Amino acid sequence: MSKLETAMDTIVNVFQxxxxxxxxxxxxxxxxxxxxxxxxxxxxxxxxxxxxxxEAIMSDLDMNMDGSVSFEEFxxxxxxxxxxxxxxFQDYTTPKIxxxx
Amino acid sequence: MSKLETAMDTIVNVFQxxxxxxxxxxxxxxxxxxxxxxxxxxxxxxxxxxxxxxEAIMSDLDMNMDGSVSFEEFxxxxxxxxxxxxxxFQDYTTPKIxxxx
Numbered sequence: 357m358s359k360l361e362t363a364m365d366t367i368v369n370v371f372q373x374x375x376x377x378x379x380x381x382x383x384x385x386x387x388x389x390x391x392x393x394x395x396x397x398x399x400x401x402x403x404x405x406x407x408x409x410x411e412a413i414m415s416d417l418d419m420n421m422d423g424s425v426s427f428e429e430f431x432x433x434x435x436x437x438x439x440x441x442x443x444x445f446q447d448y449t450t451p452k453i454x455x456x457x
Numbered sequence: 458m459s460k461l462e463t464a465m466d467t468i469v470n471v472f473q474x475x476x477x478x479x480x481x482x483x484x485x486x487x488x489x490x491x492x493x494x495x496x497x498x499x500x501x502x503x504x505x506x507x508x509x510x511x512e513a514i515m516s517d518l519d520m521n522m523d524g525s526v527s528f529e530e531f532x533x534x535x536x537x538x539x540x541x542x543x544x545x546f547q548d549y550t551t552p553k554i555x556x557x558x
Contacts, residue, residue, distance in 0.1 A: 360471045360497040364539040366464040372545050382549045396461040427546070428536055435532045438465040444473050445528070448483045 367434070370396055371427055383424035389413070392430075397437065468535070471497055472528055484525035490514070498538065 357365065374392040375384050384392060393413070417429045425433075439445045458466065475493040476485050485493060494514070518530045526534075540546045 358497040358499075359467055360535065363464040363467040363471075364535055365543070366460055368539060368543050368545055370461045370464075382546070396459040398459075427540060427549075428533075431532060431536045432529075434461065434465055435529055438469060439528060442466070442469050444469055445483070448528075 367431065368427070371430055375427075380424065383422075383426055384430060385424050389417075389425055397434070468532065469528070472531055476528075481525065484527055485531060486525050490518075490526055498535070 370392070371384070372381075374388045374395070375381055377388055377391075379385055413433065417425045417433050439448065471493070472485070473482075475489045475496070476482055478489055478492075480486055514534065518526045518534050540549065
């Protein structure tokens, strides 16, 4: 596997680890999302200091409005967070969501 | 860094390696995309056997119609390919693009 394929494999494994706990194994419910954010992205998001932030993120994430987060929605969120935090993107203007539709 | 953050860092590095060669360093043009597909995703896409496939992928990718591929568009493509190839997702029904808008 290439480095890119290995990285995507890791992301699937992280998603699966959290999404398989309750209900639909292909979706993160609110509790699973919260656990994932705290376990894997706590340096990006200070979840424990601001519990309402999880609600806000879930709301942004849930593009198809079914109350849970698919793998595609999850990766789109992590991508946004990566652009915000990576030094490579410091001069990059993020495309507006509406421009991408 | 968590495993997830390390994986996203790898994806940024792969994107940067190819996108920095020509023109806008935050975008992949057609040649850069072709090189990336051949170098990093050749087991998913048999690019060398079907050159028109690159045009088709670029066309699908380029959601904001500017003729080049942003990091967000690139990650969305790799995510789709991952869902198609990962054994975890074999029973998963991919959401229609229109349902996600």
